[in-house]
Amino acid sequence: EVGPTIAWYQDFLRYYFLTVESNAEGSMSRRFAVLVLLLCMFVVLVVLLRRGRVPGVASGPAWRLIGTTAVGLLLLTFTPTKWAVQFGVFAGLAGLLGAVTAFAFARIGLHSRRNLTLYVTALLFVLAWATSGVNGWFDVNNYGVPWYDIPPVVASHPVTSMFLTLSILTGLLGAWYHFRMDYAGHTEVKDNRRNRVLASTPLLVVASIMVIGEVASLAKGVVFRYPLYTTGKANLAAITSGLTSCAMADDVLAEPDPNAGMLRPAPGQRFGPDGPLGGLDPVGFKPDGVGDDLRSYPVVTKPGVVNSDASPNKPNATMSDSAGTAGGRGPVGVNGSHAALPFGLDPARTPVMGSYGENSLAATAASAWYQLPPRTPDRPLVVVSAAGAIWSYKEDGTFTYGQSLKLQWGVTRPDGSTQPLNEVQPIDVGPEPAWRNLRFPLAWAPPEANVARIVAYDPNLSSEQWFAFTPPRVPVLQTLQQLLGSRTPVLMDVATAANFPCQRPFAEHLGVAELPDYRIMPEHKQTAASSNGWQAGEAGGPFLFTQAMMYTSTVATYLRGDWHRDWGSVEQYHRLVPAAKAPDAAVVPGVTIVPGWSRKGPIRALP
Structure with a gap:
């Protein structure tokens, strides 16, 4: 049903x-x-x-x-x-x-x-x-x-x-x-x-x-x-620029390769066996200090949410996580970590440090200093992929409780010494405790800052109060329109389709669906409450073939200038069988006369 x-x-x-x-x-x-x-x-x-x-x-x-x-x-x-x-x-x-x-x-x-x-x-x-x-x-x-x-x-x-x-x-x-x-x-x-x-x-x-x-x-x-994204701004751009405006695809910024933006440690530093990310003498933070189950907390929605298959007369609790962010075990990383990494991060190049499992003393760590690149418009953020409970402030000043992960700016002097400058809290759009990207706008950095490091402190011994992090990176960002173009087949959730007029929905002809290369989803709560329900394979939705024939990974994305905003997310599909080995179906159209009362069996395979 x-x-x-x-x-x-x-x-x-x-x-x-x-x-x-x-x-x-x-x-x-x-x-x-x-x-x-x-x-x-x-x-x-x-x-x-x-x-x-x-x-x-x-x-x-x-x-x-x-x-x-x-x-x-x-x-x-x-x-x-x-x-x-x-x-x-x-x-x-x-x-x-x-x-x-x-x-x-x-x-x-x-x-x-x-x-x-x-x-x-x-x-x-x-x-x-x-x-x-x-x-x-x-x-x-x-x-x-x-x-x-x-x-x-x-x-x-x-x-x-x-x-x-x-x-x-x-x-x-x-x-x-x-x-x-x-x-x-x-x-x-x-x-x-x-x-x-x-x-x-x-x-x-x-x-x-x-x-x-x-x-x-x-x-x-x-x-x-203005100039941050709104529907009105997109409409005005469409009127003034004609077909060159692509609405939200012009303002969503994506990381085409998160590994390319990874910062390098400043030369001449000493650090322990855990590498530059662990710093000189970490306490309680270790490469395998990451929980296996990082599924986010349930989302509770009120009755009446459109395009939802939930109960219509009571609040509903649902769960959803972007691909690759819910934890698990992966290949052994560069510093011995076994955590499965999100967003396409390469474990051979990406170390991890976490405080999961430390229940006897306060965990502390200060990473080595990492060199900041020259400031350019296409590199507006320092990004740290992290999981667990992290203290952060929302745009309206309210806070999310967690433990302290800060980015400290610094400046390297001609004599080789490094002078610490101020520390800043991250922008964290959630959801906890899944992997997500903490944002530190470079506009927050003092003008003279040319290095930065992570300062971590977890004094809470509760099994739920821990966090893990990867090295900082300053990725080169490109718009989603540049990444996807207008010819790539895309699965767009109903909540996002109107905001991406230049993207091409995957085709369907004679009952045969084209396999999409990407999926564009709304923000976390809307995805959990609506999108993942009506598209589910159990209900005959498009997940029926996307989940059977492909696996997914999440592309790191941000809304230009609106760093506190969870605008949505983008997932990339990867075929289990390469396209070269799986040619397109040869469809032979024809006409068959079938009585209206005939029933040869269910269309879905039964267990």
Whole structure:
């Protein structure tokens, strides 16, 4: 069974997903659209039932509009998935209902101040309910957008509370108009063009508030993050540069060969038997101090995540790791380590030091000094591949608990001595405890710095508080567009495809799939919660043939200038049988007549 498959009588889950906090499916833009659709449908239906027609509108088309919307909502209950994004099919009908509603109140809203006030109350309540959701968008579209993870706040006051207060006040005003009718009688407004225009504008004003707020928030993200990547920046580049813009592929930087950027120890230094990485006298750090199981911790997501095969009515925990980062044993390394190395690092050239298994004393190590290359735009980072629990700070100042791994800058004097300069904490985008690339921007280095070394300190004796590291490297980076080009067949996850317009999806013809050379994945949480589920071989996804015919390795990548960002990852496929020894399939097309009731057996091999 390919899931999720949810029964028709559980369609209420679709509406429930609109209320889930911190979820793009429950963002304020989606809440507003659905709530306005339902409100306008209710208003037009009440007017038709009470008056028989909307003044100035033919009754036949108005009734068909209501019927089409109602039948559409009914048919939507039979879809096997219940994602809120599917409400998008009503975009055209919602616009028509909004137009009819505005026209109706331009005609009948003047007859009763109470009804017009209650209409405004309902619209303000819709705004209050909508703005109780996050200003969130799907995947990378969140970059730089304010309130992408919280409900909007202005001057420390929730926007939803402001609109709710206005809604209550107009509701009280509507109640006053209602009770006043008993003795005032006449509550109509003079029927002239000015008043008709005013009566028809509440929906326009409310919709304008929402649209202007959304566009302004997206524009703010583009302006304040520039020149860092945003969807708006990519769109502007596409308009101004035409076909030469490749969106995210122009801003994702990749290491074509991580071994080429490995730094060399400065000459004239002494170090122990563990080599330059261990330094002169390491304590507790050793070449085999790496855990065998480096699988990252489970990712917990809320209900309603699109393109997910998880349970629709409870939080879901899933696990995912990029290829080659989850640990294991590998060939004996240059300093005797048996750890399997990630990102294409060559064990014959890459030593490893780690504190795993040290449970009696504080582990310390200071590597030898490594020479820094000249500063060039294509080499903006010092990178250290590491695993385990490492102390780091996020961009917003919050920290991730772990043990201390720092990079210390230094300067080599003409007399051969080395003067230590300041130390810096790494940028660590996770996930722990898997292998990942710690980033140290060279912009952090003092201008005179020409060497650097790793300073490691692990005083925690807990079995979970350890870390391992490899030597620093300053790789020459190239854009993903330069690495992949536009002809290489690529498996692009649904969350990333729109951001890589220049990359070619692998082909499929007559039921035969082309083998991709690379896979582009979203950030870690999205990959675990969505991508690895719907693409799984058990569900008939493309992993069925990629995992059977190829193995993978992870390409080290970074988002230009946005070093704190987990933008996603890239995996390279390697064929188990070389292409020269496995020629393309020869497909002979033909026609076979098969009765619809025939069943020769399952398409999947059974155990």
